[in-house]
Amino acid sequence: MAIAGPQPTSTAAPVVLAATTPSAPPATAPDIRPARLPAGHYVQAFADAAPRYSRSQALVEAERCLYCFDAPCTTACPTGIDVPSFIRRIADDNLRGAARTILESNPLGGTCARVCPTEVLCEQVCVRTAQQGKPVEIGRLQRFAVDAVMDQPISTLLPRAAATGQRFAVVGAGPAGLACAVGLARLGHQVDVFDARPKGGGLNEYGLATYKTAGNFAQAELDWLLGIGGITLHTGWRLQDAAQLATLRADHAAVYLALGLDRVHDLGVPGEHLAGVRDAVAFIADLRQAPDKATLPIGRRVVVIGGGMTAVDAAVQSKLLGADEVHMVYRRGPEQMGASQAEQDWALTHGVVLHHWLAPEAVLGAGGHAAGVRFARQRWADGRLQATGTHETMAADMVLKAIGQKLDAALLAGTGLALQGGRIQADDDGRTAVPGLFAGGDCRLGGRDLTVEAVQDGKRAALAMHAAWAAQAHAAA
């Protein structure tokens, strides 16, 4: 019988800290291997978590919308989508009109429909909840409308203004960068989008659970958005220093930095660099890029450290890959978790065991490989998190770190950009301390690191960059 959960360590046999002290050969090698489950299992397990509505489902759900005055859902949407309008248009069989309403506010409406935590945004404030205990399923309706038009050129929905002859640069082809590029393209500009990865899409392509954007959706949406025209995507281009940025700045009317956060926070505990310890972001990226999930090795027992959506995505997918036990461990309480209640429920229904008030203290090793994690129990006292003095240990074949990401501050040295809390200071329109340099998405200070907020950042920045250019052009004339 496998060890099912945290074990008190006070009296248990000590496990040696491998990073500092070579350990004895383990009694059993870590159990990490691919293809834990029957071959046929994987396609089903990683399929669409919430499949597209059928037409009749969409019509019935659309009928539940009350077309509220000054609709709370629209106010709650970071991109301000006119939700009652697009739902009404679905009900009216006007899917192009519905999609246009969505895309004008949010060009990545297809992704946001899939990944937005709607339960804390639009659907949280839906008045149907008060009446019927269940909101209108706005996210699923949004997906229905956008998916319905993706076989048509986006230029027929979002036409471009007359060409201005101006070039703008966007660094990072994630949600913020793409929203900015589409916004600039709509205004008639040419846009060069640069991304370090082999594919564009940023976290849409590399950072989300497979079942959230099934069917290679991130690339399909990216290709569709690029169909608007005027946008050139340069992949494999990594921003490395201030000089490179200066060149970019000189060649373009303005530059938008949508760098994301490409470094993962360290646990800062002994044993962190043992084999078998991975960062969850890379784990998820590998999952997304693997055509055959059966080829991915997974531990029999997995411990995921962190309380956000990345932690949930890593934990649930570990389970789907065939891990027997997956423990998701967070140092604070359930209310402070970055993962919404719906995400937590999603993890629980997939058999992930959630633990709270446990902070990692050491990754325990055996034979140079992670064998477990020791945690110090925490409590909230005197306005801060404090160790209670008790410890718990969980056995693990694999440890995934998901305690947040950060910006590689070094590459911004000498750019003149002001950083705070490891992120770039910029106003809501993306204006930084440096004229002509704009920033948004996760690399900008503020926000909840939501995809939909990144889109709004990019959308607003495009308007601000355009306005700055137009003002300058006007002054010159």
Place this chain on the structure above:
Amino acid sequence: MADLRTTFAGIRSPNPFWLASAPPTDKAYNVHRAFEAGWGGVVWKTLGEEGPPVVNVNGPRYGALLTPDRKLLGFNNIELITDRPLQLNLQEIREIKRLWPDRAMVVSLMVPCTEAAWKAILPMVEDTGCDGIELNFGCPHGMSERGMGAAVGQVPEYIEMVTRWCKQFSRLPVIVKLTPNITDIRLPAAAAKRGGADAVSLINTINSIMGVDPATLTMSPVTGGMGSHGGYCGPAVKPIALNMVAEIGRSATTAGLPVSGIGGIGNWRDALDYIALGAGNVQVCTAAMVYGFKIVQEMTSGLSDYMDSMGFKSIEDFRGRALPTVTDWQYLNLNAISKALIDQDSCIQCGRCHIACEDTSHQAITSTKDGQRHFEVKDDECVGCNLCVTVCPVPECITLRTLAPGEVDARTGQTVSANPANWTTHPNNPMRKPVAA
């Protein structure tokens, strides 16, 4: 248990729910199943004169007005009278009546507008043992082009003439079915009464075109690329029919004439509407065509429970009870003052009341209070129009409160009078009558 039995125009049936003359009553197979399910009676689908039967189109006969989740609101048809041989129908009517002696068996008839034609068919029908006949003066499509159906029903003199022939050549009770495609229902009803009709039934279907196919830009439905207007029925027509039933009940010339109510009856509440406005029974078609014959069991159950809860022993206990509450606008009490009231506890904050009132009525509902989303009636603007009650998605959340005499109407600043006063004596009415001292 309430007693649902009725005697209508001398015809007895175990409950007031009859199937109307229509496809569900076209042949023995259907009618037998209907009686098994519990229908109180049927009006057999309209028979025509002897000879080659009519033919129907071979494309769509029906069209519908549907909600997005495909609940049927309105229904349209272009089917004609029975397309089966007369003698076959008569034989089956005879057999079914013998099998179900306690059920009402009424036969609908439509023959050319000649005395000979009616004289020929009436004895054959009477010979089946049926309980009565219904004269189809309402069918608005196809047959009307041939001088029958609504073409007769739209000319009161024809109605009177044919009704008189039927009373002359038959001993059966005669029910005259009226078309709503006229300007004043009281005229054909009065004509039927003059001709000696035992009752009228209404309404038949309303001329209708269901819509246009947006891709082909043809009307819908079409058969062979063309369409023709049909007859409209179903839930959407009930209010039109109820008004006509009440008009007949209120008119001095037709008051007391038995009325069989038809139009949009899908449940016991609908039946109650008709009966409380004076109908002696009701006829149903659309609901059966959507749900099947079993639906009558929900109708009888609902009506029976209602009557028990109200202490009504029989249909007659409440028949016509609402009729005296129907009057002409000029007699409405202009001193009765209502104000909308929003129950803040059940309000879900959708704001529909606000925007409806703000955009289209009297700007009498707030949208904010102290900077917060809040919907509240402004008594000094509210005229009590009921629009907010109508658009509110929450039942009973918004109600109309009638001010008591002595209260002040915040809109006009006037004290509510205990004495009713209507337009006939209103100072703004140039035709006003002097107020009795």
